[in-house]
Amino acid sequence: MTEQNESTEKFEQNQQENEETKTLTQSELDSLMDKHTAKVLEKQKADFEKQLAEAIQQGKTEGEKLATMSAKEKAEEESKQRLADLEAREKELNQRELTVNVSSLLKERELPTDLAESLVKLGNADEISTVVDSLQQAIQQGINDGVKDRLRQDPPKNDATKINGDIGKVEFNAMTAAERVAFSKSNPEQFKQITGE
Numbered sequence: 001m002t003e004q005n006e007s008t009e010k011f012e013q014n015q016q017e018n019e020e021t022k023t024l025t026q027s028e029l030d031s032l033m034d035k036h037t038a039k040v041l042e043k044q045k046a047d048f049e050k051q052l053a054e055a056i057q058q059g060k061t062e063g064e065k066l067a068t069m070s071a072k073e074k075a076e077e078e079s080k081q082r083l084a085d086l087e088a089r090e091k092e093l094n095q096r097e098l099t100v101n102v103s104s105l106l107k108e109r110e111l112p113t114d115l116a117e118s119l120v121k122l123g124n125a126d127e128i129s130t131v132v133d134s135l136q137q138a139i140q141q142g143i144n145d146g147v148k149d150r151l152r153q154d155p156p157k158n159d160a161t162k163i164n165g166d167i168g169k170v171e172f173n174a175m176t177a178a179e180r181v182a183f184s185k186s187n188p189e190q191f192k193q194i195t196g197e
Helices: 003-023 028-066 071-108 113-120 126-151 169-174 178-184 190-194
Strands: none
Touching: 003 169, 071 126, 113 126, 178 190
């Protein structure tokens, strides 16, 4: 029993010591935060200085390269740079123009214009036109099939209509007297069957 009391007391003492080490005053907390902030700032400063040194070195290298070039070489280098910039701008403008053309084509064909961005990725106007044509045909075929399905009717189920000019009793009773006379002259055998004469 005394061993149990001793272990309980040791446990309580350890717990109190742990609680004491976890308790910090405001000034201690501020000090820890300042140290952490200083480390982070020091690391960022070192990264910035490293990037700055690399940029300076690249600038020096480019400057040395230009300094060793003759005037003609400098002019060629500058014209290459301008040409590359112009080509990039031209490509961007062509892409915009193609997007506008594809959007207007889709709108003209009554297709969703949201497809323009996806179609522009094909790059070639002829390919895009072919894809738009096949897309329009597929959509139109789907619409036509849907309309046909909805308009399709099942044949009457009450045998009111017969094939090859045969009529049933229901249709005969619905005829006027003039229609019955005409029917008796055109189909005398069937007239006799229906009327029972």
